[in-house]
Amino acid sequence: MPDAAVATSATGLANLPKAFQVYGPEALKTALKKMHLIRRFEEGAEEQYMRGLIHGTMHLSIGQEASAVGICMPLGDADYITSTHRGHGHCIAKGADPKNMFAEFFGKETGYCRGRGGSMHIADVEKGNLGANGIVGGGLPIAVGAALAIKQQGRKDVAISFFGDGASNEGSFHESLNMAAIWKLPVVFVCENNKYGMSTSTERSMAVPNVADRAVAYNIPGVIVDGNRFSEVASAALDAIERARAGLGPTLIECKTYRTRGHSRSDRNRYRTKEEIEAWKAKDPIQQFEAELTEHGLITAEEIAAIRAAAEAEIAAAVEFAIASPAPNAADLVRDVYTV
Amino acid sequence: MDAMIRELSFAEALREAMGHALETDPRVFLMGEDIGVYGGAFQVTGDLVHRFGEARVIDAPIAELGQAGVAVGAALAGQRPVLEFQFSDFAALAMEQIANQAAKIRFMYGGKCSVPVVMRMPCGSGTGAAAQHSQSMEAWFAHVPGLKVVEPSTPADAKGLFLAALDDPDPVMFFEHKLLYKTKGHVPTEAYRIPLGKAEIKRKGSQLTIVASAIMVLKALEAAEELAKDGYDVEVVDLRTLRPLDTETIIASVKKTSRLMCVYEGAKTLGIGAEIAAMIAESEAFDYLDAPIRRLGGAECPLPYNPDLERAAVPQVPDIVAAARDMLSKRV
Ligand SMILES: Cc1ncc(C[n+]2csc(CCOP(=O)(O)OP(=O)(O)O)c2C)c(N)n1
Numbered sequence: 001m002p003d004a005a006v007a008t009s010a011t012g013l014a015n016l017p018k019a020f021q022v023y024g025p026e027a028l029k030t031a032l033k034k035m036h037l038i039r040r041f042e043e044g045a046e047e048q049y050m051r052g053l054i055h056g057t058m059h060l061s062i063g064q065e066a067s068a069v070g071i072c073m074p075l076g077d078a079d080y081i082t083s084t085h086r087g088h089g090h091c092i093a094k095g096a097d098p099k100n101m102f103a104e105f106f107g108k109e110t111g112y113c114r115g116r117g118g119s120m121h122i123a124d125v126e127k128g129n130l131g132a133n134g135i136v137g138g139g140l141p142i143a144v145g146a147a148l149a150i151k152q153q154g155r156k157d158v159a160i161s162f163f164g165d166g167a168s169n170e171g172s173f174h175e176s177l178n179m180a181a182i183w184k185l186p187v188v189f190v191c192e193n194n195k196y197g198m199s200t201s202t203e204r205s206m207a208v209p210n211v212a213d214r215a216v217a218y219n220i221p222g223v224i225v226d227g228n229r230f231s232e233v234a235s236a237a238l239d240a241i242e243r244a245r246a247g248l249g250p251t252l253i254e255c256k257t258y259r260t261r262g263h264s265r266s267d268r269n270r271y272r273t274k275e276e277i278e279a280w281k282a283k284d285p286i287q288q289f290e291a292e293l294t295e296h297g298l299i300t301a302e303e304i305a306a307i308r309a310a311a312e313a314e315i316a317a318a319v320e321f322a323i324a325s326p327a328p329n330a331a332d333l334v335r336d337v338y339t340v
Numbered sequence: 341m342d343a344m345i346r347e348l349s350f351a352e353a354l355r356e357a358m359g360h361a362l363e364t365d366p367r368v369f370l371m372g373e374d375i376g377v378y379g380g381a382f383q384v385t386g387d388l389v390h391r392f393g394e395a396r397v398i399d400a401p402i403a404e405l406g407q408a409g410v411a412v413g414a415a416l417a418g419q420r421p422v423l424e425f426q427f428s429d430f431a432a433l434a435m436e437q438i439a440n441q442a443a444k445i446r447f448m449y450g451g452k453c454s455v456p457v458v459m460r461m462p463c464g465s466g467t468g469a470a471a472q473h474s475q476s477m478e479a480w481f482a483h484v485p486g487l488k489v490v491e492p493s494t495p496a497d498a499k500g501l502f503l504a505a506l507d508d509p510d511p512v513m514f515f516e517h518k519l520l521y522k523t524k525g526h527v528p529t530e531a532y533r534i535p536l537g538k539a540e541i542k543r544k545g546s547q548l549t550i551v552a553s554a555i556m557v558l559k560a561l562e563a564a565e566e567l568a569k570d571g572y573d574v575e576v577v578d579l580r581t582l583r584p585l586d587t588e589t590i591i592a593s594v595k596k597t598s599r600l601m602c603v604y605e606g607a608k609t610l611g612i613g614a615e616i617a618a619m620i621a622e623s624e625a626f627d628y629l630d631a632p633i634r635r636l637g638g639a640e641c642p643l644p645y646n647p648d649l650e651r652a653a654v655p656q657v658p659d660i661v662a663a664a665r666d667m668l669s670k671r672v
Contacts, residue, residue, distance in 0.1 A: 131448070149419040336451030
């Protein structure tokens with residue numbers, strides 16, 4: 001939740017981006033910590049995968065940390081998100097504990113899904129995370145349903161749906177935006193446009209240049225932000241969430257971003273050039289955020305180093321926890337298919 | 341006669357059940373195409389929108405996948421959605437949300453949440469609506485772990501099973517054969533529940549067990565009357581729930597009668613009859629059989645338009661009678 005604290009800034013209040021003014025230095029440092037946690041979590045997952053300790057595949061969001069954290073900043077546990085196959089960042093940003101996430105990666109009983117879900121299906125319902133999804137576009141209508149429930153229950157909460165540019169070509173995207181719009185539901189659609197759905201570029205899969213252009217068809221605001229700039233994402237999120245809480249209906253936010261890793265572990269990266277990847281790496285969201293915070297006098301180099309070290313330690317401990325955790329009991333295989 | 345018992349149609353019984361649920365549980369809402377002022381394609385929701393308003397009887401756009409997902413999300417967020425598919429055939433558009441989301445969420449997420457949603461599925465042939473509006477897809481859904489599949493045959497069962505389905509914490513596919521909507525029967529006024537997963541013996545007999553559900557129960561009962569004229573004594577087991585399947589009742593019945601016939605409207609191949617036959621073959625009832633198990637299922641084709649072809653595509657009373665005579669006249 002924004003603590004409304006006003007930043008004390010060397011460059012003066014007026015020059016600060018809106019989100020910086022709203023959140024204040026302490027919350028912004030927490031945001032930076034979360035971005036580091038996400039980055040380290042995924043690098044750690046990659047390492048453990050290479051060592052053969054994690055099976056299956058995984059979709060890393062390295063390079064997309066700003067949108068996950070920027071969007072989830074103003075959310076409480078009663079607000080919902082639905083996530084995607086590329087969902088580690090959303091999960092951590094929504095408050096999940098990397099320990100239980102790693103345990104899930106390792107297929108352990110202490111994992112968020114007791115080892116039944118793995119990377120692509122982590123949910124943390126207590127924290128309002130209704131789950132990652134292995135189906136492209138699967139989470140969009142679920143978020144709309146959660147928003148419908150919020151409205152029916154007379155709550156002021158919101159539902160956020162993260163999805164990719166590729167998902168915006170699915171019928172579920174269009175059906176979801178239409179229903180959310182006609183029923184004025186408190187939902188925010190967040191497209192993380194990382195330019196590709198696996199190998200297929202947006203140029204080859206969409207007739208409009210921007211996903212946000214599609215908002216016109218549903219008469220809702222379509223906002224484009226630099227998804228690698230925390231301040232831009234966070235400001236757009238504040239506006240859209242405020243609008244949703246006020247009963248004014250949905251917003252479509254398009255975060256222009258990039259995944260620097262391949263689509264998944266099996267990606268051989270034949271559809272994009274080294275130059276393109278390097279150009280985007282130069283716009284790394286964590287480095288940009290740190291530079292921006294430093295520039296405004298909101299953080300020191302020592303503080304940044306300490307945050308990074310803390311994130312590293314937390315992830316190392318999470319891996320240890322996961323390794324030491326018990327495996328599920330095969331006798332419980334069909335335990336959670338039905339409630340009774 | 342007991343004043344608590346009146347005659348209602350199958351559709352009226354369902355409407356009464358939904359009305360009761362809307363009245364007593366603020367979490368319940370109905371959603372579907374044209375279920376508001378239109379009253380539903382088969383007039384099942386009827387006047388409910390006038391009693392409960394548009395916020396609880398929601399006319400949704402024609403977006404089956406989206407609607408199913410909305411129901412799943414609302415269920416996850418604490419509501420009790422009832423989704424009406426206009427025709428169960430259209431659930432094919434929503435298969436993603438039904439089979440990949442609703443059915444799996446509880447398991448995938450480690451049992452930490454459930455998806456209490458009822459999807460109402462008007463199904464079956466006999467209206468001349470042809471291939472895309474006449475299927476019986478119960479077996480599709482019954483094959484998916486995580487889904488429960490209910491298929492009532494009488495107005496009283498429809499009401500009791502519906503209320504039980506709505507109480508259930510898991511997703512329930514509630515199949516309603518379209519030709520049953522106008523059939524009438526005694527329906528108690530109170531809000532009773534019929535537990536899911538319990539079959540009912542609708543007619544006691546000693547020589548042959550016919551297992552059926554929905555409209556096939558009525559056909560089997562009619563066939564049994566016909567066969568009684570020849571002195572044959574047929575038992576009719578109404579499954580009521582296809583998943584979980586009440587294997588106990590079927591096994592007990594087969595042990596008593598020594599003969600089993602499964603009658604169902606869905607395509608014969610890989611249908612519910614195959615499951616029941618295999619289940620008996622694996623059970624202690626197998627040793628009691630005096631004749632090979634018989635399946636009477638739908639033809640291996642999409643449902644045809646022509647009324648004679650349409651009738652020929654699903655088991656009819658004379659087919660059941662003929663197959664039963666054949667089984668009863670043979671000794672192993
Ligand atoms: C319905 C469906 N179709 C295809 C896939 C295979 N698939 C998984 S991720 C993906 C690309 C998705 O692209 P996008 O939505 O842009 O998300 P990104 O991976 O870029 O984050 C595809 C085709 C799937 N999981 N689900």
